[in-house]
Amino acid sequence: MSNRSPLAKQIKDCAQLSGTFTLRSGATSDTYFDKYLFESDPVLLKQIAEQMADLLPPETEVLAGLEMGGIPVVSVLSQVTGLPAAFIRKEAKTYGTCKYAEGIDLTDRKVVLVEDVVSSGGAILDALAKLRSSGIEPVCAVCVIDRQTGGAEALQGENLELRSVLTMQDIADVT
Numbered sequence: 001m002s003n004r005s006p007l008a009k010q011i012k013d014c015a016q017l018s019g020t021f022t023l024r025s026g027a028t029s030d031t032y033f034d035k036y037l038f039e040s041d042p043v044l045l046k047q048i049a050e051q052m053a054d055l056l057p058p059e060t061e062v063l064a065g066l067e068m069g070g071i072p073v074v075s076v077l078s079q080v081t082g083l084p085a086a087f088i089r090k091e092a093k094t095y096g097t098c099k100y101a102e103g104i105d106l107t108d109r110k111v112v113l114v115e116d117v118v119s120s121g122g123a124i125l126d127a128l129a130k131l132r133s134s135g136i137e138p139v140c141a142v143c144v145i146d147r148q149t150g151g152a153e154a155l156q157g158e159n160l161e162l163r164s165v166l167t168m169q170d171i172a173d174v175t
Contacts, residue, residue: 014044015033015034024123027120052165063077063081114141115142119150122154128158
């Protein structure tokens with residue numbers, strides 16, 4: 001039994017739903033991970049963050065969570081690692097500071113993007129475009145679950161590595 005199996009089973013039991021679901025990418029799937037079910041469980045979320053911490057490159061200076069599902073993950077990961085967090089909005093605010101990135105300044109920092117579930121990689125690609133337009137080049141991206149439906153390959157095409165705590169196969173292998 002791999003060290004991923006207990007966590008994979010917990011996530012499967014807690015958050016895997018069956019039915020017909022439309023994903024962010026527009027694709028339809030018979031399996032959906034309700035990330036808010038595992039993100040709202042403090043014990044499970046801490047276990048996820050502890051395993052995710054092992055995926056971070058040693059040079060990481062800032063963790064940047066993507067709105068909205070990446071925010072709880074990055075907040076706990078920040079607590080586990082002691083690294084500061086930033087929060088990447090889907091769209092820049094139209095009031096106040098009008099920022100798309102909240103929290104610590106990302107300029108000239110080694111930034112790792114943090115996401116919950118990756119299918120096509122679209123949310124990470126959107127954030128990557130915003131960051132690059134600001135002269136920020138993330139080190140890599142980490143996620144809780146890689147659905148293995150092209151996201152890692154899409155990010156690789158943009159020279160951004162995706163590291164995942166679990167893959168869809170890890171979860172499927174759980175009995």
